[in-house]
Amino acid sequence: MIRTQGEDEMDERRDHPLRVTLSELMHLRALPLDGAPVRLRQWVFLVEPSDRDAEAAFVGLFAPGQDAALGRAVVVGEDGGWLWERHQEFSTWTWFAYGALGDALGFQPEADERFFWLHGAPGQVFRGVEISVGAAGEPPPSDAALSRHIDLRRCVSCEVFDGAARIWTDFRLREGGAGRIHVHNLGLANDEVSRLVQTLLEIGNYRKLALLGFAPARETLAWLDGAEARLAAITGDLAAGQDSQGVLDHLLALSAEVEARAATSRFRRGATESYHQLTLDRLEALRERRLPGHSTMSEFIARRLLPAMRTREAADRRLDDLSQRVARCGDLLRAKLGLAQDRQNQETLRGMDASLQLQTKLQGLVEGLSIFAVGYYVLGLLGYLLKPWLHGWPGGEWVLAALVPLVLIAVAASLHRRKKRLIEDERS
Known part of the structure; x- marks a missing residue:
């Protein structure tokens, strides 16, 4: 079926914006190793967040045209190349070269100028490792050749990838402060060389970072x-x-x-x-x-x-x-x-209650005294009012005496009604 240009453009408009990015992500961290024999060296740098911009600028000097902000830079030639990758709190610099390993099993000294990152890249060197992978079908290295680079009495050695290769390593630092791993290639096919080397590198890196x-x-x-x-x-x-x-x-x-x-x-x-x-x-x-x-x-x-x-x-x-x-x-x-x-708070409330009771008693005493005071003034006024009428009458003083209890009772009743009315007004 022939598709028109309009149909192709419609499909592009329907693509999720992360479709291509996520597809490429599956291949982003693969090592660019095409085969064996190959020798490889990797350094792990611990880099502070404040040094990330300086690191990107440093990478840009040696990998022109590549965006270091993407966290990866690769320079590959026919004989090998180098790779830089940024991770969350560390970065890796990896150098690799193809060619026969020779009697040194690929652990021969290399010129320092090849590893320019050791003399200018930001961060501190946290780990170094050398890995060599022989060609498929080669005879295994002799114990004498291995013992010059790996302590065979205390080494780790096993077959990996279901018997496709055998490894030797003693987890000890050698010349240049790097550990060494030799891989005898028993039949690594396709991209197994790249996957095996990457797995060995990550095991060592993550192990040491965990520590x-x-x-x-x-x-x-x-x-x-x-x-x-x-x-x-x-x-x-x-x-x-x-x-x-x-x-x-x-x-x-x-x-x-x-x-x-x-x-x-x-x-x-x-x-x-x-x-x-x-x-x-x-x-x-x-x-x-x-x-x-x-x-x-x-x-x-x-x-x-x-x-x-x-x-x-x-x-x-x-x-x-x-x-x-x-x-x-x-x-x-x-x-x-x-x-x-x-x-x-309870002590305060008890003190307030006692004070209130005392205040109530004092108020009652004042009210009692008020009755007598008001009654005294009322009787004085009545005396002035009745004095002209009772003048010369023999029983006049007894009349005033009889008014005393009546006045006191009236005053007390008046004050009681007034107090009751104030209380009711306050409640309402």
């Missing part, structure tokens, strides 16, 4: 011993009824230190777990076969790496546990302060 969390974990464990003792002392002071403000100050200081530790170790904890899992994944991808008298790479790495990972996990668990215990101690202190506040 970055080991030293901080040991330091954290030492700090935790003192921090847990401080928390025990704070809890003891709290139980003994010591000054709450002093206990609170000590608890807040410890809590701040715990949270600072947790915040500092959060990234390294996640990175360590990720690198460890990536190491295990790449080891599984090797598909190893045991050889008599030698450890496999999985066994060797597990024997060294797992204790470090267990130490890291123990430090993380104890730090989390300490954080929870500090929070519980804070809850107890908060409850104690709350109870003390409640008791203080």
Whole structure:
């Protein structure tokens, strides 16, 4: 069926914007190795985020026309080439060359000017490794040739990729501060050379990056011993009824230190777990076969790496546990302060009640005195009013005397009604 130009343009408009990018991503990290024999050297640089722009500018000087912002630069020729790749917290510089390995098994010295990144690239060298892969069908190297570069008594040796190759390595630093791995090619086909070398590189890189969390974990464990003792002392002071403000100050200081530790170790904890899992994944991808008298790479790495990972996990668990215990101690202190506040409020209320009762009694006394005072003034006015009428009458004084209780009763009743009306007005 013949497609028109309009139909092709319609399909392009329907493409997801990440369709091509995600398809190319599947091949982005593959090593550009076309076959064997080949010798390779890689350096891992730890690069600070502030140095990333300088690194990109440095790469651009030696890889013109390539965008270092994409995180990858490749320069390949007929005899070999070099590759730079940026990762989250590290970068890798890889040099490779094709050709017969010779008696040195590909570990012969190379001119330093080939490795220009060692004399100008930002960052610190974290790891170096040399890998050589022989041609398919060549006889295996002799023990004498291998022993000049690898300690055969303590080396790791096994078949990988279901018997398509055999590897030797002793995980020791040699000349130039690099480890060495030799691969005897028993029948690597297609892109297996590239995939095997990349897997070996990633196993070593991720293994060593995972170990970055080991030293901080040991330091954290030492700090935790003192921090847990401080928390025990704070809890003891709290139980003994010591000054709450002093206990609170000590608890807040410890809590701040715990949270600072947790915040500092959060990234390294996640990175360590990720690198460890990536190491295990790449080891599984090797598909190893045991050889008599030698450890496999999985066994060797597990024997060294797992204790470090267990130490890291123990430090993380104890730090989390300490954080929870500090929070519980804070809850107890908060409850104690709350109870003390409640008791203080109750004492205040009792004091206010006693004051109110006293005020009520005084008010009653004042009201009683007011009745007599008002009654006295009313009787005085009545005396002035009745005096002309009672003048000369023998019983006039008895009339005034009889008015006294009547006036007091009237005044008391009047004040009571007025007080009742004020109370009702206030309630309404």
